[in-house]
Amino acid sequence: MKISDIGEFGFIDAVKDNTIFRPQSVVVGIGDDGAVYKTTAGMEQIAVIDTMVEGSHFIIGKTASWYDVGYKAVASNLSDIAAMGGVPTHLVLSTAIRPDMDMADLTEMYDGMKAICRKYGVNILGGDTVLSKGSLVITVAAFGEVEAGKAICRSGAKAGDVVAVSHCVGDSSGGLDVLLHGAEGYKRLTQAHKLPVPQIELGRLLVAHHCHSLNDISDGLASESNEIAKASGVVLVLDRARIPVSPELQQWAAAQHTDCWHYVFNGGEDYELIFTMAPRDFDALQQEYPDVTAIGTVEAGKGCVYLQHDGQQTLLPPSGWNHFRNEGEHTIGYNDARRT
């Protein structure tokens, strides 16, 4: 069945169930001009927004299923909330769709959104559905909360801090490459690309452990580390040998005769966290959450990043992927969108 057969109201009726997973804060949900919700006393609100465009951020049947698209459109937003130290609570969404889209595909996309919302207790409060003559465009705006004064910004890094990351870096863009090559296997990489994990639990622990600065790795480690350095007015010195790279990514890079560091530094959509904190606090964090790795230190200086490697120290430029300059006609980029 096409969306044009069922009509907009039929479509809304088909997807509106199973959207509330945190009922206590909803006053007015789907079905009015606006949604109304309660906030928690003592908490500040976080707002984020992220868009994915068919053909640019994903290629159906090649790099993603419709389920993956829905899941990831929410995941990228929840990652931004995690990167402030917050708890996600609600979202609203907008989809621009073609009239010839199949209802089954759209329902699958909503199933992906609902699955991740259920997992993290996030309400789908409503949205907007419009016609597009071109690619599907999905925009999610998500909200969250963080204890007043406790949001972790990019700008708080201090000389003497440890620089650390969560889990491994580069898997998602490695997975994208696997999918674009149509290669078999490398499940860890392709899962990292298709169904990324927003690091909400770790974000909350970073608030508890007095983390100084925090970014999610949506545009590659080079870009994100430079953002912290620039916003904080410090120098980050990263030790390449200490950066956690998965065996699968190393294996894929070796099979392709490519350099795995390209995926780590210039890749994107890992949605892991990069953060800086006092060494003692980092040790305490690691006791509670072992999947974090110290990869460098913060020094006084002027907003740049150095990479130590084989006894040398070279400037690491913020060479993350740039949407407007690097997009070829048929390429899919390392493509998380940057907030203004």
Place this chain on the structure above:
Amino acid sequence: MKISDIGEFGFIDAVKDNTIFRPQSVVVGIGDDGAVYKTTAGMEQIAVIDTMVEGSHFIIGKTASWYDVGYKAVASNLSDIAAMGGVPTHLVLSTAIRPDMDMADLTEMYDGMKAICRKYGVNILGGDTVLSKGSLVITVAAFGEVEAGKAICRSGAKAGDVVAVSHCVGDSSGGLDVLLHGAEGYKRLTQAHKLPVPQIELGRLLVAHHCHSLNDISDGLASESNEIAKASGVVLVLDRARIPVSPELQQWAAAQHTDCWHYVFNGGEDYELIFTMAPRDFDALQQEYPDVTAIGTVEAGKGCVYLQHDGQQTLLPPSGWNHFRNEGEHTIGYNDARRT
């Protein structure tokens, strides 16, 4: 200069000034993973989202300038907040743009957004900018506040209520027709289409005067009145002779040998308000805000609308424009998008 010449970061730098018009509630503005803001004790939060697609919701140079597009993308969201009785406070936005777009056009679009945000004291907290190979798609998610328990829903209409509307209905779709015909004059109509006025002041007065049910007229009076009737489980009886229609719209309809009621009932994007309230409360409201007109009454019944006209009473179906069924290849619809 093209957007591809300046790059994404250059673009962000070019538009990020003059975005905070309500500084007291901003904790973290543009430039981090998420924006952080304070809410007001005793208030509940309202969230809305609305998308406009180039070629579907507007045709540049014909129905809108880029300034108008930015202005209206915000106005439609503020209207949804007004339609809950709320005060708009913040927004985040996402634009999917073509790499060959001219920076001057984009800057103009942001100027339109900033102008209406300044007017209503709304902060632009951040956003997302992605590449689109097709039409420009702009999505705004806006937030507002309303006193706890005081949001006005569609579902509160009561038998005995007065049904009323603000100002005149139908001007916007009349203005769209004027613009599509390339006709001269009819400034009131074309302004109503290009730079609609969100009825925030009236929405706040409706909260103060105990309004029972409220919708903004984004999809025509037929659709919106039916939404109230259906959500409230009542019958609305409207008197066609009492519905306020501007002389300009009557003049345009006469010149076109068309029926002005088509614009009133099936048009859209007026962003006026339709509401129901106790007769005594309506009288008190009218003392304070004269530009409202009683157009009917609420009766007990089963969720439908009757139109009285020339001594007859006929069923008025919710025949507002439907995005998916009515869109021709080159037409521009009556096109406010419906919330799910």
